[in-house]
Amino acid sequence: MTARNILFIMCDQLRFDYLGCTGHPTLETPNIDALAARGVRFDRAYVQSPICGPSRMSFYTGRYVRSHGSTWNGSPLRVGEMTLGEHLAPLGVRSVLCGKTHMVADRAGMARLGIAPDSVIGARVAECGFEVWERFDGLYPSRGRRRPENYNAYLRARGYDDENPWETWANSAEGDDGEVLSGWLLGHNDRPARVAEPDSETPWTTSRAIEFIDETEGPWCLHLSYIKPHWPYVVPEPYASMYGPEDVPPPVRSEAERRDAHPVLAGFQQHRVSRAFSDEAVRRKVIPAYMGLIRQIDDQIGRLMAHLDSRGLTEDTLIVFTSDHGDYLGDHWLGEKELFHDASVRIPLIVVDPDRAADVTRGTVSETLVEAIDLVPTFVDWYEGEVASHILEGHSLLPALRGADQTPRAAVFSEYDYAFRLTRRTLGQEIADSRLIMVFDGRWKMIHAVGFPPMLYDLDADPDELHDLGRDPDHAAVRTRLCELLLDWATRHHNRVTRSDAEIEAASTREFDAGIWIGFIDEDDVAEAERDGHGGN
């Protein structure tokens, strides 16, 4: 019997609506669409934070951002937080990384606990629980210190001669006179990457994954984590020419959104990247490249699926295709991500469960509310392990994949810590108060902002989220109800991680049995309790 595997594919900064199967008008993604046809597309999936690092730490720990505590890019994941790899290891499964995680190790915490970074456990802890096949985070500016050693060596061996060909070849374009133009600059994003297509990041990452698959026996959980279509928005030919300004959808925005903006939204609209994407000329250069990068991923998915087929692995591999967050691309007068409109916080999510039991849902679209933290429980469930519900805060998707009726979750939650952002300074906000929390119940989306009124959108009446009802007196009752959901969620035990519910259930008579008698008056009381088994409490 073949081992059961998981192929956990993640894109970076891929908007939910930039796929064929999610309705993009001109972008074709036949291979990803084919996954949707073989599995279930979860249409209302949300990340726990609309920014790489925190979102990924939630994907990898199965816990909310407030629980794992890594609230922004570069904030180390505290030592001891359990990760996917640690949940799957007892089930005999290797969790392996090929691509990006954005993980930063908690060196101070490791030192305090005497965990050597070069020990087996230390290396695992420092890499977010993964065994590293290839770590490739996709942001290696020449001014910075880190380099993608394997990828750069590959490029050099292929003749791309430079200290950091990642930047100068794979993420740069060329001017009319052959000069190197930085792909970091949006004004150059209408030009093709200098690198040849087979040598660019997405095919190379795919090749590395294929090498892993070929060299390894299962069971494995392979996290194939593409760094694209995240900026630098540079794609080689033929993808660079595949889409043009005519394929760029008009931005979703209104003048009123700028005029009456919530203070936090107004702050973000003033960020450099938002001003840039509010310029239609920028959108017309960048978005075709963004689309080309997605189309390139789609082709690589096709290549990968063919390879799985050729190795006979398709029937035993659970496949997930998703993204860590979206990209505003100028919608709502914003660039990047970080706030909570669907363009930013909603993700594509396709799960292909090869089990016969999932045939009943194959090719369907699910409207159930899903969170990124649902994946770890899904993976544990796929291996028939027990989901550690005192640690993992999401729910397995396998029942939904296999057609079971389930009580839908009341709401999804997502957080953003803008302590690190310019808006905090312009608003004069304290670091501790620079927190935003989204609660979305499937219709109403409220964003709680400390020190300000909330933002509120009615997704039924206003799917484009153009009308902020956060200060509208007619919607006070809705806000109160969502505040109650928020309070319930925030006051939950997020850190009661050392004791399972089963242990709590079993604890009630333990004290009495051990001779700790509380409230007993005399020997008759004890004798009676021993007879009745009512010692506890």
Place this chain on the structure above:
Amino acid sequence: MTARNILFIMCDQLRFDYLGCTGHPTLETPNIDALAARGVRFDRAYVQSPICGPSRMSFYTGRYVRSHGSTWNGSPLRVGEMTLGEHLAPLGVRSVLCGKTHMVADRAGMARLGIAPDSVIGARVAECGFEVWERFDGLYPSRGRRRPENYNAYLRARGYDDENPWETWANSAEGDDGEVLSGWLLGHNDRPARVAEPDSETPWTTSRAIEFIDETEGPWCLHLSYIKPHWPYVVPEPYASMYGPEDVPPPVRSEAERRDAHPVLAGFQQHRVSRAFSDEAVRRKVIPAYMGLIRQIDDQIGRLMAHLDSRGLTEDTLIVFTSDHGDYLGDHWLGEKELFHDASVRIPLIVVDPDRAADVTRGTVSETLVEAIDLVPTFVDWYEGEVASHILEGHSLLPALRGADQTPRAAVFSEYDYAFRLTRRTLGQEIADSRLIMVFDGRWKMIHAVGFPPMLYDLDADPDELHDLGRDPDHAAVRTRLCELLLDWATRHHNRVTRSDAEIEAASTREFDAGIWIGFIDEDDVAEAERDGHGGN
């Protein structure tokens, strides 16, 4: 110059109002009162959970229960949670335990991280950051597995012959025919302990502390943690006869409290220990012993202070005297602790700061709201260390001790997880929902209870907390305001422990400087940003 030390004295289950200096009508505690005269008595100090383990983990980590996650007795403190010892070690201070902590090591977490329990770091982690001089938790029933090896060896050497003289001598009485009567049983608590007074737990623990002080150079932070007056309520002569039924104050309770009880309160009133303490005959047996145990502690404090004086340490030692929670003793038809009336959640707290700067407050009573989590920051501050405010959730008391004006905190918070208790079953409550949170702003005390209305008391109009206004329509506005405080507190970042505020402040231009250019359109943008230093965001 002598080293600066900290003597951190904790009693177990000592009510705030069972001291001379806090107003008990007949219990005299001249030595503890003398501490109050030399320092500041904080009259409104509250624990983070009215039960031993969680409360202590908050004392020792400087963090709320929801943050450290050890929500009930016996729930291991998750590996990696920073403790007092780890905050003081970089300042060159040894944190040493003599007595009780209630700590349970996170063996599973340690194993996952490869931390051997018998390594230096492993032993420290397993003992809540303390170097163990004497671990003596005070609950060693003969039916259980654990024994106080040093104390039992001491007793045996003194002729108390038994497998577990802790139970049969120190915590048992004798019947009229010389039979051994278990001190666990309240009906026997009017009889003296079998052990001779100098051999009972409180003097022995004090002797162990004195041995440490004599054998050790500072700087040290010694946690002298008495297990009394916690049950078993057994005290030797002469303390056993020192107080009688005439010294037992009438219980603070009303018939209405039972008749119209909030469902959770009603549940707790049905616990065995509550029913026992609702019987005046039990109170008249137990409370004199409880008072005797406190008086014995007071005498030992006197002995210890004389010893510090004789060693010339008084002028260089910060002294704290406190308790981990109170004891209902029949008030409100309750026994034990666990709920949030002052009898349970409010603690005595005296701090003696020998620094000259504290002369201005010596002998005063402070009405400022204080939480148990304020002690670790106070200790760090005493050593002029930097308080890690991204980890520690309290505030140093040194400014208050030295007469500084401070913005008072808006409220204190305390939590209780009744998942482990009979009341959860009688109410049919889910484990995850069995949480209570108190918010007290100095006048209004609200207890949030998932699935039920809150409890609400007006401490100004009703200092005995007999009238629950939680469902009173006239107090809706107060409840709303306290709910807002609760929401603000609950939604704070409690786990952003790997990045300090200073690091966040410094982070803003780091990305740009490293070549990560977000939202830049062309080379002119970059050049301008480099000139202006406005690269970030």
